[in-house]
Every structure is written in structure tokens, then in C-alpha cells.
Amino acid sequence: MLNGLRLYGRYCAASLRAQMAYPGSLMMMISGQFLATAIEFIGVWAMFRRFGHIGAWTFGEVCLFYGLVSVTFSVADAISRGFDIFGSVFVRTGGFDRLLLRPRSPALQLMGYELRLTRIGRFTQGIGVFGIGVALSHFAVTPAAIAILLFAVAGGSALFTGLMVLQATLAFWTLESLEAVNILTYGGEAAAEYPLNVYADWFRKFLIWIVPVGCISYLPMLAAMGRADPLGTPSWFLPIAPIAGFLFLGVALFIWRFGVARYASSGS
Amino acid sequence: MTAAETLRPYAAVFAGRFQLTLQYRAAAFAGFITQCWFGVIRILIFAAFYAGGAAHAPMSLANAITYTWLGQAMLVFLPWNADPDVTEMVRSGAVAYERLRPVDNYAWWFMRAMAWSVARVAPRAALMIAFAGVAMPMVGLGAWALAPPPTWAAAGLFAVSAVGMVLLSAAITVLINIAMVRAMDERGPNILAAPIVNLFSGMVVPLAFFPDWLRPILRAQPIAGLVDIPFSIYFGGLSGWSAVGAIGLQFGWVLALVAFGHWALERAMRRLQVQGG
Numbered sequence: 001m002l003n004g005l006r007l008y009g010r011y012c013a014a015s016l017r018a019q020m021a022y023p024g025s026l027m028m029m030i031s032g033q034f035l036a037t038a039i040e041f042i043g044v045w046a047m048f049r050r051f052g053h054i055g056a057w058t059f060g061e062v063c064l065f066y067g068l069v070s071v072t073f074s075v076a077d078a079i080s081r082g083f084d085i086f087g088s089v090f091v092r093t094g095g096f097d098r099l100l101l102r103p104r105s106p107a108l109q110l111m112g113y114e115l116r117l118t119r120i121g122r123f124t125q126g127i128g129v130f131g132i133g134v135a136l137s138h139f140a141v142t143p144a145a146i147a148i149l150l151f152a153v154a155g156g157s158a159l160f161t162g163l164m165v166l167q168a169t170l171a172f173w174t175l176e177s178l179e180a181v182n183i184l185t186y187g188g189e190a191a192a193e194y195p196l197n198v199y200a201d202w203f204r205k206f207l208i209w210i211v212p213v214g215c216i217s218y219l220p221m222l223a224a225m226g227r228a229d230p231l232g233t234p235s236w237f238l239p240i241a242p243i244a245g246f247l248f249l250g251v252a253l254f255i256w257r258f259g260v261a262r263y264a265s266s267g268s
Numbered sequence: 269m270t271a272a273e274t275l276r277p278y279a280a281v282f283a284g285r286f287q288l289t290l291q292y293r294a295a296a297f298a299g300f301i302t303q304c305w306f307g308v309i310r311i312l313i314f315a316a317f318y319a320g321g322a323a324h325a326p327m328s329l330a331n332a333i334t335y336t337w338l339g340q341a342m343l344v345f346l347p348w349n350a351d352p353d354v355t356e357m358v359r360s361g362a363v364a365y366e367r368l369r370p371v372d373n374y375a376w377w378f379m380r381a382m383a384w385s386v387a388r389v390a391p392r393a394a395l396m397i398a399f400a401g402v403a404m405p406m407v408g409l410g411a412w413a414l415a416p417p418p419t420w421a422a423a424g425l426f427a428v429s430a431v432g433m434v435l436l437s438a439a440i441t442v443l444i445n446i447a448m449v450r451a452m453d454e455r456g457p458n459i460l461a462a463p464i465v466n467l468f469s470g471m472v473v474p475l476a477f478f479p480d481w482l483r484p485i486l487r488a489q490p491i492a493g494l495v496d497i498p499f500s501i502y503f504g505g506l507s508g509w510s511a512v513g514a515i516g517l518q519f520g521w522v523l524a525l526v527a528f529g530h531w532a533l534e535r536a537m538r539r540l541q542v543q544g545g
Contacts, residue, residue: 028455029459030453032455032456032460033459035460035463036459036462036463039463039466039467040466040467042467046477046478049475049478049479050317050318050325050477051318051320051321051324051327052320052321052324052327053315053373054313055319056319116444179295179298180298181303182302182304183302183305183306186311187302187306190306190309191309194313194316196396198312198316199316203308203312260438
């Protein structure tokens, strides 16, 4: 286990050095991503200027939800690149054979494939939006709130990584990175930008029980704000809800093993 | 040479690219599913905003829903990237061959871009209209569906404006190509084009939702002709002479961007550095 962590650390270090080799290009990509995501946020601002609020939520409060999920997604997107491109880069080419020959778990090797620094752009946007939220709403930045949010980011990263693992697992059958899975990753992220109780009931259930993005954004954010859930989730569950993300990743890795066992090389 | 002979290579490149792109059926179907899902999320968010203050809205919820479905149906018209084939040519150095063809370089790339976007939109839009325009009303979800244009006049004006939208999309794609040729790298132009196009076209939020003092500026800029002008004409938000004026503006921008693109491409190609070997 410790050995695996050390290996992961070395993978990351190697990936970072490779990306730092072209600092100018890296900076351009980071600022480009920051601008891109910041521009999209202007749309949210415009809607609030028009309507003033969504449900009982103000602009500042929605910024908190939006910032949290944006930060979370940027972390997941930075660490799970290996699974994201798994189908087209490893399965279709037969390159997965090489990973299987090495005496380490293929999941670990894929996690270490690349730690994408460009996602700092989106991360910064998320922090910025969250900052706007703190300034505009009466959000108390207490150690307890920060601890809850850090746990939410960890659980959320696990959840989105789990979705990427499922996408990679499907590639054993489809031989391609199946882009329809984007509706769960990008779609889940987009849905969690707003507090869950603004949605229709069926959609809310989907976001809690099937792809639990509600558990890593809406519920812990309520706990951090010191609010009760208008939908009646018991208050003791709110701060620990991100556990659902780790459970999801666990299930995804379990299914992944079936895929690996079934793998037949397709390369030449 | 007669006019027909002059035009033949351009028609050929259009037809070739169109048929080739149309082959990607799985991609079209995956795109359709993705767009349905995002359409649902956007509509639910619209509905939540409207529930608390429909009086502040510049259009009815039904129109906002129709606008959203149209946007999802026509999403891939948006010029987010340089033409991938041209990107590959720049990377490999094959772009030099483009200079050897006895055709107008600009028109050649314009036709390629147009074929590429139309062939990707056609199957997605057909599926989306079948889903949001026909199937949803049939199962009793008419209030959430893509409504037909309210009048024949709106339908006719939309048809004209849709042509402008196709031309504008191709013109902007070629401009992104040119930026890429000049930078010898597609990443910078590609990363910036998508968010700018999304916001200023009215894809993120219809332009009417922006503060009132901003609206004249937003409507006058060229990218509005990609989404906001044609869709507003479709549901009747722009009608009569204001619709005609908006279409005039749209086509005016097409001409301006084509003229500028033609000039800029010639300039960029004269200084072209070829990579690869």
C-alpha cells in the first residue's frame, strides 16, 4: 500500500516535470481554461440579475454551490485523465498489454498516467466563484465548515473519478472511450452547480441515488452553511454524505476488475 | 471557363466532405443523447427561475424552452474549433498543398467547413426534432416540448435566417483556421473560441436575459447571428420589420467576415511556414 503510494508520487512528479518543460504553453492553457470557465459563469450572473433568486436561493448562495462543484470537478478531471482516454489510447491500440505485464495494479498505473496542471484554470475559477459567494452571502468560514468542504471535495473527486473508471470499463466492450458517459460527468457537474432542491423530484432522486452528485455538493454545502435541508434529509447525515462518493468509486473499481479479467488484446 | 465549371470543385469538396461526415452515425447518436440530457437540465433550471419571478422574464417559459431545444438541436453549428482536417494539415505540413490547388483557398476552406457543420447538424437536429418536437407532445409533455413556429411568416423568416446561420458558422470557422495558421498551433484559438461563441451567440443564456442596456450591443455583434437572431425569429420574439432588419444585419456580418477572412487568409498563407518533412 505504502509502496503503491510512493510509486503514485513518482508518477505524479514525472508528469509534472514533463508539463513544466514548456512553461509558456502551460501558462497559456491554464489562463485559457480559466477564461473559458469564467466566461460561462457570466450566464449565471445574467440570470440572477434578471430574476433575483432561484427558489429561495440568492446569487451569493448559488455561487457557493457552483464554486464547490467546480473545484471538485477540476480536481477529478486533473487526476483521472488515464481513465478518460483509456479506450482510445490503451484498449484500441492494445497498449493495455504493457500495463498488465508490469507488477503493479493497472488501476494505479492509469491513475498515474497524467496529473493535468491545465485544470488549475478551472480550479481557480471555482475558488473565485466560491469567494464571490462568501463575500455576498453570510457564509461563516469556520474550521468546521472548511473541514466539511474539504471532505466534500475529496468525496466528489472520488465520485467523478469513479464515473471515469466506469467509462474506461465500458471500453473493454466498446473499444472506444464512450462519450455518452459525459452526460453523467459533465452533466452531473452542470446539474450540481445549482442547489438540488430547485429541480423536479425525479431528477433529484437520480442525483442522489443513481449518480450521487447531490451527496458531494448539495448536502455537505448545507452542512457547511449551517442550514437544514428543505427536503428533510436528517442533519447528522449532511456532513458525512460525501462518503457516497468513495462508495461509488469502490463499486466502480469492483466492476473495473470484471472488465480487466475479460480483456482480450486487440492490438497487433 | 463557364460559371458552372468554376464552381464545380467547390461543389465537389462540399459533397465529399458532407458524405464522409455523415458516416459517423454513432457519434451523431451519442451527441443527440448528450444534448437531450443537457436540454433537460437547462429547462429545469429555467423552470426554477421562472417559478420565482416570471414577471422579470423577457420571454415566456414556453419560448425559453423552445429556444433551449433549438439550441441543443443545432449545437454543433457553433464554430468552437478550427476545422480538424485543416488542423491536421497545419501540423503535418500538408497545408502547403493547399497553395498548389487551382482554386480560391478561402472558398475551398469555407465549403469544407460548411459541409462539416451541416452534415453533423442534420442527423442530430432530425433526432432532436423527433424527440422534443414530436415524441414529447405525444406522451403528454407538450408544455416542455419544442413548439412549432407560431406563424408561417415566422417559419419563412427563420428559414432565411437559418441560411445566414450556416454561412456565419462557416465564416467564423475559417477565421479560427486562419488564427491557427498564424499561430501554427490550434490550442490557443480552440480554447478561446468556444466560450466566446457560447456566450455571445446566446447559447449559454438567450441574449434577451442580459441587462437591457447591454442588449443593443449584444444583438449588433456578429456572433448573435449564430443563435439568438434565428431562434428569436423562430418563436416570434423578433417579427416583422425588426426580424427583417436582424436578418439584414446577419447577412451583413457574413459579407464582412467573408471579405475580412479572404484578405487575412491570403496574407497568412503568403507568410506560411511549413512544418514537417
